[in-house]
Amino acid sequence: MPIKRFPSEPIEPSAEGKPKAAERIRRTARELFYREGIRAIGVEEIVTKAGVTKPSLYRSYASKDDLAAEYLRDYEVAFWKVFEAGAETHPDDARGQLMSYIEGLAHRATQSGYRGCGLTNAVVEYPGDDHPARKVAEEHKHKFRERLVELSTAMGAKEPNVLADGLLLLLEGTYASGQMFGSHGPAESLVKIANQLIDASLR
Amino acid sequence: MPIKRFPSEPIEPSAEGKPKAAERIRRTARELFYREGIRAIGVEEIVTKAGVTKPSLYRSYASKDDLAAEYLRDYEVAFWKVFEAGAETHPDDARGQLMSYIEGLAHRATQSGYRGCGLTNAVVEYPGDDHPARKVAEEHKHKFRERLVELSTAMGAKEPNVLADGLLLLLEGTYASGQMFGSHGPAESLVKIANQLIDASLR
DNA sequence: TGACAATGTTACCGATCGGTACGTACGATT
DNA sequence: AATCGTACGTACCGATCGGTAACATTGTCA
Numbered sequence: 481m482p483i484k485r486f487p488s489e490p491i492e493p494s495a496e497g498k499p500k501a502a503e504r505i506r507r508t509a510r511e512l513f514y515r516e517g518i519r520a521i522g523v524e525e526i527v528t529k530a531g532v533t534k535p536s537l538y539r540s541y542a543s544k545d546d547l548a549a550e551y552l553r554d555y556e557v558a559f560w561k562v563f564e565a566g567a568e569t570h571p572d573d574a575r576g577q578l579m580s581y582i583e584g585l586a587h588r589a590t591q592s593g594y595r596g597c598g599l600t601n602a603v604v605e606y607p608g609d610d611h612p613a614r615k616v617a618e619e620h621k622h623k624f625r626e627r628l629v630e631l632s633t634a635m636g637a638k639e640p641n642v643l644a645d646g647l648l649l650l651l652e653g654t655y656a657s658g659q660m661f662g663s664h665g666p667a668e669s670l671v672k673i674a675n676q677l678i679d680a681s682l683r
Numbered sequence: 684m685p686i687k688r689f690p691s692e693p694i695e696p697s698a699e700g701k702p703k704a705a706e707r708i709r710r711t712a713r714e715l716f717y718r719e720g721i722r723a724i725g726v727e728e729i730v731t732k733a734g735v736t737k738p739s740l741y742r743s744y745a746s747k748d749d750l751a752a753e754y755l756r757d758y759e760v761a762f763w764k765v766f767e768a769g770a771e772t773h774p775d776d777a778r779g780q781l782m783s784y785i786e787g788l789a790h791r792a793t794q795s796g797y798r799g800c801g802l803t804n805a806v807v808e809y810p811g812d813d814h815p816a817r818k819v820a821e822e823h824k825h826k827f828r829e830r831l832v833e834l835s836t837a838m839g840a841k842e843p844n845v846l847a848d849g850l851l852l853l854l855e856g857t858y859a860s861g862q863m864f865g866s867h868g869p870a871e872s873l874v875k876i877a878n879q880l881i882d883a884s885l886r
Numbered sequence: 887t888g889a890c891a892a893t894g895t896t897a898c899c900g901a902t903c904g905g906t907a908c909g910t911a912c913g914a915t916t
Numbered sequence: 917a918a919t920c921g922t923a924c925g926t927a928c929c930g931a932t933c934g935g936t937a938a939c940a941t942t943g944t945c946a
Contacts, residue, residue: 501924516810519722523904533925535906544904595810603863604807607719607798621863645869646876649856656855660806660824666848673849673880680879704894726934736895737935747934 502540504530506550513551514598518613519605523547548602549612555598556620563627574634575678578647582674585651589658589667596655624648636682643681650674705743707733713754717801721751721816722808751805751816758801759823766830777837778881781850785877788854792861792870799858827851839885846884853877 508530512521523544527534541547566580588594595601599617606614628644637643654667661667711733715724726747730737744750769783791797798804802820809817831847840846857870864870 517722517808519720519808520810522902524902534904535926536924538905539923596807600859600863601807604799604804604859605720605722607723607862618863621860625864625869642872642875645872646853646879648860648869649873649876650849650852651856652859653852653854653856656803656807656859657824657851659810660803660821661828666828666851669845669848670852672845673852676849676883677876677880680883725932727932738896738937739894741935742893 501530501532501536504532505537505540505547506554509547510551510554513548514555514595514601517605518548518551518602545612549616552599552602552613552616552620556616559597559599559620574631578631578635579671579674582651583671585654586667586670589654589670590663590665592662594658596659597652600652600655632681635678637678638681638683643678646677646681647674650677704733704735704739707735708740708743708750709753709757712750713757716751716754717758717798717804720808721754721805726750748815751814752819755802755805755816755819755823759819762800762802762823777834781834781838782874782877785854786874788857789870789873792857792873793866793868795865797861799862800855803855803858835884838881840881841884841886846881849880849884850877853880 505526509521509526512526512529523534523537526547527537537547541550562584563581564577566577570576570580589596599620602613602617603621608614609618625644625648628647629640632640632643632647635643650670650673654670657666708729712724712729715729715732726737726740729750730740740750744753765787766784767780769780773779773783792799802823805816805820806824811817812821828847828851831850832843835843835846835850838846853873853876857873860869
């Protein structure tokens, strides 16, 4: 009999049939890293809250830094899902699509306990450009900027790059200031400001 | 002879004639906390780089948290000095004064190695509202917002609160994004965007 | 000079950090 | 039943964390 390999048998061990512990660690780390910050959370706390032990963590992730980078990759996927959600409700309407995200953000950023953007926070936590988590964050922000240029172009801006930068500044400002002011922070004016900026960029 | 006290003799020990070590620690901590982040820097590194030892630190500061709060208080003083610098060159000209700061910021935020606002960074590093450093930062940001309302009013904005929020979002966005993008980040468009926003707020 | 307070230094504390060597429980294959 | 690979837990590592007790040095007064 030749060598037989069942389809249920995973070729790539870390693809789908991952160890259960790894997934628990992943979810717990995501929650804790986002809420408390990466530096603030030790691996001990992660595995305890996940109900597993440290060796289980280090079998699926090379290091805490690696787990942090993984967390940000997950975060990025979730971000794009939220950001592009308006594409369904506002087809062929770049402005409507963007404003849909901005309205949602304005709401979230004025809730107490808001923690901003996990990717931006990671950049603040790791100033040195050698950290793997930071690299994930930086690459994402460049993609994000490009996406805003696309949308600005679609909106008919005279200078799409300038409008995109303006929007990026407003959004990053919302991520940051949402953490410092309570429920009546400057994000309350975000929608109005964004509309003013877009209007001014079309003329 | 009655008690004589020379003017060169400091009355208040912690005011001017402070221990030399305390001042060295202060400056070193300021530099390191700002560049690397508060959580990233240990007290050992501070005293080593300052050329002193740990007990010298703990005689002048109750704890690392206390030193961090002190750093932010220093940072705030320096911030206001920069922010209000335009008042001399642009008397009775709120817009000129503000744009003077914004132009300077746009320049700094597009230098590689820019680290944003120390106060904002501290808020990101310490999500819990119980940290003394965070309190300093939050109080400052509220003062800052009020100051922007004053300036917006002086500029003749129809809705000063909204313009102030817009400016705050832009500035915080610049602090944050200046750390992720290199020398050609969105802060390059800051001046143009700010002018658009102010113009739109006057009409 | 001698007393005294302020400042500096050496050496250390328990707690926690990220990370690992090693043994074991278990399910599938032969 | 014997075997083997996988997944997991116990117990521990050296390094570093923030913080301190005890001692040496200094400068300033009478």
